Amino acid sequence: MKETFKDAAVETRPAPAPPAPAALAAKVRTLAPTMTRSMQRVAETVASDPAGCAALTVTGLAERTGTSEATVVRTSRLLGYPGYRDLRLALAALAAQQAAGGAPAVTADIAVDDSLVDVVAKLAQEEQQCLADTAAGLDVTQLEAAVAALSGARRIDVYGIGASNLVAQDLVQKLLRIGLIAHAHADPHLAVTNAVQMRTGDVAIAITHSGRTTDVIEPLRVAFDHGATTIAITGRPDGEIAAYADHILTTSTARESELRPAAMSSRTSQLLVVDCLFIGVAQRTYETAAPALSASYEALAHRHSPRSTQR
Amino acid sequence: MKETFKDAAVETRPAPAPPAPAALAAKVRTLAPTMTRSMQRVAETVASDPAGCAALTVTGLAERTGTSEATVVRTSRLLGYPGYRDLRLALAALAAQQAAGGAPAVTADIAVDDSLVDVVAKLAQEEQQCLADTAAGLDVTQLEAAVAALSGARRIDVYGIGASNLVAQDLVQKLLRIGLIAHAHADPHLAVTNAVQMRTGDVAIAITHSGRTTDVIEPLRVAFDHGATTIAITGRPDGEIAAYADHILTTSTARESELRPAAMSSRTSQLLVVDCLFIGVAQRTYETAAPALSASYEALAHRHSPRSTQR
DNA sequence: GAGGCGGATGAAATTACTTTTCAGACGTGA
DNA sequence: TCACGTCTGAAAAGTAATTTCATCCGCCTC
Secondary structure (H helix, E strand, O other), rough: OOOOOOHHHHHHOOOOOOOOOOOOHHHHHHHHHHOOOHHHHHHHHHHHHHHHHHOOOOHHHHHOOOOOOHHHHHHHOOOOOOOOHHHHHHHHHHHHHHHHHHOOOOOOOOOOOOHHHEEEEEHHHHHHHHHHHHHOOOHHHHHHHHHHHOOOOOOEEEOOOHHHHHHHHHHHHHHHHHHOOOOOOHHHHHHHOOOOOOOOOOEEEEEEEEOOEHHHHHHHHHHHOOOOHHHHHHOOOOHHHHHOOOOEOOOOOOOOOOOHHHHHHHHHHHHHHHHHHHHHHHHHHHHHHHHHHHHHHHHOOOOOOOOOOOO | OOOOOOHHHHHOOOOOOOOOOOHHHHHHHHHHHOOHHHHHHHHHHHHOHHHHHHHOOHHHHHHHHHOOHHHHHHHHHHHHOOHHHHHHHHHHHHHHHHHHOOOOOOOOOOOOOOOOHHHHHHHHHHHHHHHHHHHHHHOOOHHHHHHHHHHHHEEEEEEEOOOHHHHHHHHHHHHHOOOOEEEEOHHHHHHHHOOOOOOOOEEEEEEEEOOOEEEHHHHHHHHHHHOEEEEEEEOOOOHHHHHHEEEEEEOOOOOOOOOOHHHHHHHHHHHHHHHHHHHHHHHHHHHHHHHHHHHHHHHHOOOOOOOOOOO
């Protein structure tokens, strides 16, 4: 066996997951920031015209993207395939799927002069796409592990700042409803202070789209150092935060436009992940979760005006 | 460019027809009588397990069918492809098509014993459906009016409790980013206290799925009575809250299941409406919104660790 | 029934394509 | 400006696909 140093490292580190089937566009977007310029060109070309690229050989694709064969192969690897041959197969599969789905899916950017009707349609379309991408790109093994950790947790802390904090709160609200002990932290200082208390059997979750939000990484690191099980929900699984996360749940990254900040789609994606976590945990702890859920319903009943027959 | 000698001949002579897309099984049957024994074996194998064969090299398939590489290539040609390479691509495409068509996204309820893979798929599917429903059911006239009111608002108050409060916060975060003055209220008492200050030119927004959450209706009523423009985001446009709302934005109501409380889909729906409001307002106030947006980006830049070189 | 003929078949040679290697180019930070 | 690390593509090395060709088999003829 030869020492391919970095190549070997690249291959063994982020790709225990099987090659993606149809979540290719999503994967391209998630990984794009990791890539070098020429690799980005290749990835982009491939994502935008799977059918066309499937017809090309390495050399052809290299020419078309103005790069070299080596770069094409490198890109294929980064996307999770053993080599170009397999990427090409996946491309053909993807093209067929698209054609079959009959998805015209013209996802034009939202423009300043779009009518509100268009805005509604485009937004809905984009968020749907985002959900599909997230679902396709989610590593179920990691999810499984995260669910297991949460189900037996003594206590759960969730860190999130800004828009991600809302997601953190959402998760906490849900977990509380099924009888788990969970807290959401927005204040970085308090978060760290609390993280110090964490130990084995506790679970810490950090939510950050960029994977580089120090205010969120810090408490996760502390919890990690104290022996807690740590989970990261991020759009950049290769980001700095990965170093302190036992389990990483990847959210999809949509291209952002001027009017539509990234926060918007990352939120949709994060919420789906959070929902999956919740349902997973609820399933696992069904005996206790189900009664807790109905109890919380009943407790809220009197906060609604009694008028209007319901259901 | 080199002489492609016989390839050119082969291609132009017997194959004016383009390679078959997905009607492969049919082609196999039609052509079977023409074929020799070993070719039939290959064709049959290929037709019965496209996915499996797509993973094999010529040598692999030759072995599996107990024939030679040459036979495999010959069979490929007979089926209308330039060579095995292309048959393989078609096979991958076919497999993908079958897989896509075979799984028509069963929207069954999420059950306690569903695997996590199913949970992810079903959740994503449901939320996508929810988005589509919301978009379809949204009254653009009302949205238009709401956007107009918000764009010129002196001050904006948003009321929401529980899960809806997160939506309220989301909206407020966004509005603040484009330079509007907005507040989210969770505490019903404080909300009412603040609502008293509202007057013409101010906008109050209440978010409640049921349309019967008194803690949210109350402040909206007060704001309404004081002359503010009021907007309700609710799943029950006929609910009690309608009486105090100038504009009503209807969110979709998904059936809820035991494991999946209504809060989950209502949140998705509410967020879409909120996003539409935001984009609408951002469009209307583009001159001030755009610089404000980029300013808030820059302000956040230093909260991210500078690591990871990227382009 | 022997000989011969035409097509079918696979082993091996050839060619096309893919992957790896490596040295130079490029950008970056000191 | 220099040194260093990274990116990049040309070309070597390796692998898979295609072609060639000798053999073999079955069938027909005499």
